[in-house]
Amino acid sequence: MATAGPPGCADVPAVVMAAADAGSCCEITHYVAEFVEKEFGNDPKSLKKLLQITEELALYKRNLEEQVLTVSSEVPKKIENAFKNAENSKRLLSDLLEKNATLSKSISSHLETAQPWMEELKVSIGQIEEIERHLWYLKWISQIEELSDCIQQHLMTNSVSDAANTLVSMAELDIKLQESSCTHLLNFIRSTVKFWHKILKDRLTNDFEEVLKQLHWPLIGPPQSQILAVASAANSAELNNNLETLFIQLLKLQMSDELVTKRKQLPEKYEVPASLPIAIPVQLMLLPLQKRFKYHFSGNRQTNTLNKV
Structure with a gap:
């Protein structure tokens, strides 16, 4: 969360950030010196701004501290919530895996129990199909005999x-x-x-x-x-x-x-195309x-x- 610098002292955050980025004592001293030179110079009257600048820096410091405290308090809560969500997901996944194992075991047990029934059913289906083939065979025989009887009756009349x-x-x-x-x-x-x-x-x-x-x-x-x-x-x-x-x-x-x-066929050497009878x-x-x-x-x-x- 960014925080604006103190009013009337727009260069203070920049100086602080630059000093932080510099990373060495000499460079910090140099930036501070430039800041003091810019704000006060050689005019003794400009020292009147010292109290105002001090108050603004104090206010800016408090704002930064509040931001640090806010972030310090929110991040652990977010981490805690993420951890709780992960724990809940882990627990849910564990429950699902346990249910899956139980269901798989139940299915395997059911299939093992039903296997003899399936074998008996397969035998029964085979017998039914065999009977159906016999019925179709008898049906064709009956139809042929029926046609034969019809021809005989027509000839008799x-x-x-x-x-x-x-x-x-x-x-x-x-x-x-x-x-x-x-x-x-x-x-x-x-x-x-x-x-x-x-x-x-x-x-x-x-x-x-x-x-x-x-x-x-x-x-x-x-x-x-x-x-x-x-x-x-x-x-x-x-x-x-x-x-x-x-x-x-x-x-x-x-x-x-x-x-x-049986139609008569000429020898292949004649190469005569087949004709209709x-x-x-x-x-x-x-x-x-x-x-x-x-x-x-x-x-x-x-x-x-x-x-x-």
């Missing part, structure tokens, strides 16, 4: 279109289950798809080939003769409707056909043309030669 739609659902389920690791389940659904696919394909193939036969397929000859052949067929409108219906039903078997039929009804319509081609160009007769192609 001659609802071939509905049977083909149900086979599509079964083929989609087959594709969905391919990510499963249950090999017996995969074999079961694949064999079931293959079983009904063969029955439906054979039945639809016979009906489709019969309609093609009645329509005089393949149409060979001049365009006019082809039109006359189709127009002369009895019930040509009904045959066309049957052809369209059977064509659509055979297309529904395409998905299951790709699942159960030919639709089943289109394959059936190509069969008569293949037979005629083989008969005319691949037979044993001398006139049969591929050069005619």
